[in-house]
Amino acid sequence: MEIASAFKRRGLLYVLSSPSGAGKSTIARKLLDSDDGIALSVSATTRPIRPGEVDGRDYHFVSDDRFQAMVDEGAFLEWAHVFGHRYGTLKGEVLKTIERGRDVLLDIDWQGTQQLKQVDPDIVRVFILPPSMEELERRLRTRGTDSDEVIARRMERAAAEISHWAEYDYVLINNNADKCCELALNILKAERLKAGRRVFLHDFVRQLIG
Numbered sequence: 001m002e003i004a005s006a007f008k009r010r011g012l013l014y015v016l017s018s019p020s021g022a023g024k025s026t027i028a029r030k031l032l033d034s035d036d037g038i039a040l041s042v043s044a045t046t047r048p049i050r051p052g053e054v055d056g057r058d059y060h061f062v063s064d065d066r067f068q069a070m071v072d073e074g075a076f077l078e079w080a081h082v083f084g085h086r087y088g089t090l091k092g093e094v095l096k097t098i099e100r101g102r103d104v105l106l107d108i109d110w111q112g113t114q115q116l117k118q119v120d121p122d123i124v125r126v127f128i129l130p131p132s133m134e135e136l137e138r139r140l141r142t143r144g145t146d147s148d149e150v151i152a153r154r155m156e157r158a159a160a161e162i163s164h165w166a167e168y169d170y171v172l173i174n175n176n177a178d179k180c181c182e183l184a185l186n187i188l189k190a191e192r193l194k195a196g197r198r199v200f201l202h203d204f205v206r207q208l209i210g
């Protein structure tokens with residue numbers, strides 16, 4: 001048996017959650033730049049596009065009617081109401097990627113994470129905490145993408161989001177984005193090596209030890 005085929009495996013689902021502004025997208029971008037084996041799941045959303053965002057790259061921006069049609073068609077692995085809009089993970093895109101042996105990075109909230117855990121108990125869940133609530137608000141303001149009203153709404157929801165931290169497998173404090181990304185990358189590498197994910201290794205080891 002060839003070693004390459006012995007190491008072949010289905011991709012894993014790697015979830016990042018946090019209160020809005022703690023740095024998920026920043027960590028996600030760095031992770032995707034540092035590792036070729038993982039691809040971003042681009043969600044669908046009904047929220048308006050922000051300046052600088054690109055349809056199809058950051059999200060698939062859709063109308064309420066279109067989102068509902070997609071729900072009815074069973075297009076989502078999970079979906080949820082977040083900050084007054086709907087967001088969902090596209091089933092087809094994710095399944096195609098993991099079947100090819102590539103991992104998928106999902107930037108989704110705690111509601112979506114709970115739903116995904118039901119679908120795939122092997123998901124890896126990482127929660128990112130801000131160093132303080134003051135710093136969280138400062139980050140939302142300096143990002144400069146949201147109105148005062150939107151920022152106030154996100155800050156109001158932050159404590160409720162954070163209350164779900166203990167449901168996750170790993171918790172990181174994002175003091176420093178580079179360090180946080182390094183830890184997120186270490187988690188990914190260790191998870192890939194877990195024996196339970198190495199179903200194809202059974203044949204290899206049997207041949208190795210006779």
Ligand SMILES: Nc1ncnc2c1ncn2[C@@H]1O[C@H](COP(=O)(O)OP(=O)(O)OP(=O)(O)O)[C@@H](O)[C@H]1O
Pocket residue numbers: 018019020021022023024025026027139140142143174175176177178
């Ligand atoms: N460690 C850090 N130190 C200082 N600023 C940071 C750090 N990490 C991220 N930021 C900045 O904080 C702002 C919010 O980060 P980001 O957009 O990644 O958050 P998010 O969790 O993805 O938010 P949302 O849930 O709203 O999409 C950005 O301007 C980003 O550059």
Ligand SMILES: Nc1nc2c(ncn2[C@@H]2O[C@H](COP(=O)(O)O)[C@@H](O)[C@H]2O)c(=O)[nH]1
Pocket residue numbers: 017018019020024043044047078079080082083087088089107108109110111112113
């Ligand atoms: N359950 C899901 N949550 C999602 C999805 N895509 C994004 N999100 C979460 O929504 C908030 C707000 O995001 P923003 O881009 O408007 O700032 C954030 O917590 C995301 O993680 C999804 O497909 N499902």
